[in-house]
Amino acid sequence: MPDNREARAAARTDMIMRTTLALAQETGYAKLSIEAVAARAGVGKHTIYRRWPSKGLLFLDSLLSLNEPALDYPDTGDVMADLRRQIYAAVDLLTGPQWGPLYQALVGEAQHDPAVAAGLGERFIRPQTDKTVARLRAAQEQGQVAPGFDLDLAMSILSGPLYFRFLISQEPLTRDYVDRVLDALFAGMGPRGPADAPASA
Amino acid sequence: MPDNREARAAARTDMIMRTTLALAQETGYAKLSIEAVAARAGVGKHTIYRRWPSKGLLFLDSLLSLNEPALDYPDTGDVMADLRRQIYAAVDLLTGPQWGPLYQALVGEAQHDPAVAAGLGERFIRPQTDKTVARLRAAQEQGQVAPGFDLDLAMSILSGPLYFRFLISQEPLTRDYVDRVLDALFAGMGPRGPADAPASA
Amino acid sequence: MPDNREARAAARTDMIMRTTLALAQETGYAKLSIEAVAARAGVGKHTIYRRWPSKGLLFLDSLLSLNEPALDYPDTGDVMADLRRQIYAAVDLLTGPQWGPLYQALVGEAQHDPAVAAGLGERFIRPQTDKTVARLRAAQEQGQVAPGFDLDLAMSILSGPLYFRFLISQEPLTRDYVDRVLDALFAGMGPRGPADAPASA
Amino acid sequence: MPDNREARAAARTDMIMRTTLALAQETGYAKLSIEAVAARAGVGKHTIYRRWPSKGLLFLDSLLSLNEPALDYPDTGDVMADLRRQIYAAVDLLTGPQWGPLYQALVGEAQHDPAVAAGLGERFIRPQTDKTVARLRAAQEQGQVAPGFDLDLAMSILSGPLYFRFLISQEPLTRDYVDRVLDALFAGMGPRGPADAPASA
DNA sequence: ACCTAAGCGAGACGGTACGTCGGGTCTTCTT
DNA sequence: AAGAAGACCCGACGTACCGTCTCGCTTAGGT
Structure with missing residues (x-):
């Protein structure tokens, strides 16, 4: 299975984003720190920096990863x-x-x-x-x-x-x-x- | 002259706010630090913290102190x-x-x-x-x-x-x-x- | 009464020294601060600095002011x-x-x-x-x-x-x-x- | 070479202690500050605090690191x-x-x-x-x-x-x-x- | 079946800034 | 005239994160 590695990487990426959201909800975005995300996610800081260049972009990704709404438009004619x-x-x-x-x-x-x-x-x-x-x-x-x-x-x-x-x-x-x-x-x-x-x- | 003290305090307050704006313009608000404001304004950090509880409120005050616009409404009838x-x-x-x-x-x-x-x-x-x-x-x-x-x-x-x-x-x-x-x-x-x-x- | 003033000064001096000892006993000499002594004694910092040039000498005076023991020598012949x-x-x-x-x-x-x-x-x-x-x-x-x-x-x-x-x-x-x-x-x-x-x- | 890291750490430790002694000799122990040691040694303050919990113990280590005397006793019989x-x-x-x-x-x-x-x-x-x-x-x-x-x-x-x-x-x-x-x-x-x-x- | 390369956890590191404390000086008002 | 009050500049404190950097370990492909 060649993508075993990739799967793990994706899982880690996901874990980081979920942790980011969890921490942001607990303490607020302002007090969020990459250090804390790394610690909570059980991940080295490098692993985060390898994926995102800044806290802001990590947060952007994390939030959009929910792509909650799929706010799709109906067209009923009205x-x-x-x-x-x-x-x-x-x-x-x-x-x-x-x-x-x-x-x-x-x-x-x-x-x-x-x-x-x-x-x-x-x-x-x-x-x-x-x-x-x-x-x-x-x-x-x-x-x-x-x-x-x-x-x-x-x-x-x-x-x-x-x-x-x-x-x-x-x-x-x-x-x-x-x-x-x-x-x-x-x-x-x-x-x-x-x-x-x-x-x- | 009894308000000599108050005058000095006001002058310092003003100096701090002007320095804040200057630094914000040079480096951007994100990189603004109270430390830097204090240093540039020739003022102890305490003197800033005595007046403002946070960088945000200092910045708010500083910006509004310009009360630039006096966006007053005319009433010409139209x-x-x-x-x-x-x-x-x-x-x-x-x-x-x-x-x-x-x-x-x-x-x-x-x-x-x-x-x-x-x-x-x-x-x-x-x-x-x-x-x-x-x-x-x-x-x-x-x-x-x-x-x-x-x-x-x-x-x-x-x-x-x-x-x-x-x-x-x-x-x-x-x-x-x-x-x-x-x-x-x-x-x-x-x-x-x-x-x-x-x-x- | 000419020495009414001097009496007050002496009382203040005494008060400061007693406060110094009290604080030293509570928190230890290392954490003793002139600021704290002034506050506790209800005295301006200046009043202390007028009398003693340093924390050490204030403490020396305070401690010796007890002159506790009067360690006087008897001479019984032995x-x-x-x-x-x-x-x-x-x-x-x-x-x-x-x-x-x-x-x-x-x-x-x-x-x-x-x-x-x-x-x-x-x-x-x-x-x-x-x-x-x-x-x-x-x-x-x-x-x-x-x-x-x-x-x-x-x-x-x-x-x-x-x-x-x-x-x-x-x-x-x-x-x-x-x-x-x-x-x-x-x-x-x-x-x-x-x-x-x-x-x- | 596995102990590359340890060697660097040891070198830094040594550097800090030597700087401490130098500063103590220049300004006296009383005026010695961890801030100054860090600055002079080209080291982050954390790096010092990671090794020593207080200025006193840093100084103790620094001084004993000289183990100058090796005051060893001879035994000549007299x-x-x-x-x-x-x-x-x-x-x-x-x-x-x-x-x-x-x-x-x-x-x-x-x-x-x-x-x-x-x-x-x-x-x-x-x-x-x-x-x-x-x-x-x-x-x-x-x-x-x-x-x-x-x-x-x-x-x-x-x-x-x-x-x-x-x-x-x-x-x-x-x-x-x-x-x-x-x-x-x-x-x-x-x-x-x-x-x-x-x-x- | 080894071997190399990559990704990773861990965390030390030089920095910057934080917010706090106290030192010693000064000014103002009060007694 | 001396003092209470406390603002002020300054320097240092000890902490938190930043972003960078080894290091040793794991885990696969590639040979």
């Missing part, structure tokens, strides 16, 4: 419903005690470390936005979205407020909030907007 | 114009090489340290949002915003996409982008939106 | 008896839990700090040796000590072994040991010595 | 001569500018730190006294020392006065002084002592 369902899922994730704080820490680390920012963008943000944009495009082709509307912009307007709550104002992310963002985005804030403009909270 | 002008100013700030990276680091640190998050919220985010909401309220009373529209939500939808670009997608913040967000927010994305919906980039 | 009684007293002192460890620390400090060594010599060691030599001289004049015997040397030979036990070999100081030193000193170790040479322990 | 020769050597050592002050500091430190006291006793004092007692025992068996004379006591009476001069009265240690102590010890101070009692200085 954009609003599909988006809502999709964003609900995302919000549930960020709200949960497992992912939430860790993902917040990851985004925080990305602000300090360009490598983390790049990895996060390519491996998590970009795929998500791509999928969303694709779903929007389908909707646009079906006339559910104004023709010519910049879909990247739409994406930003959908995600931005959520991240704003998550990272900046630290208010709780609720499904109700999602609904209101969606409604507002489709209806617009202007005075000529339809009568079903979202009501004040 | 909401769109006023908001646009205001957000241009904010974007110029975040885009500039002085504030930009430091503010990014500060927001990053806030993700790791609740104390920084709280300080940042109370002393910077909250005042800004309050002013924006106030301006929106005036507009609403003048009929420029749909009656009953949740203004906090409006605020989120305005700021969110900017922060999303700034922190997450790391794309450049441009005035054009601001225009498009504003337009979209007022017009809505739905198919019944007015003909002047923003065109794709 | 040198051996007088010396024995006198040395018993000294041994009791060094053995006691009050003085013993503190005096040991003081002698230790004298090895590091010449000022302490000088003060200790002039104010404690010298007076003691002078008194002992005086008593020996009287004995010599009465024919109880060999004529021409160097009395300073005799003094050294009496004290030396005690200090050796106290400082170097750290064996317990007992009255029995004193007796044996005295006997040996008077009788000599040589083979022509009298039959009552001290027996092995 | 006790007095052998002792004299031996003690001369010890006195020369303590008098010398190399060992003298450092050894004094070591004994001083032993008064503050029981661990140093224990180490000093076991590794330096005890071996010396053992050798002296052994030599005295041989003399006693040959009739040069009064039968039954407590040899440990004899040892104390020989060493005590020297240490007394060295540590307490701080008078110079001379060979003449050694001679007088030896004579006195053998002859005794009593009035029946032989005519050759040591004359006053």
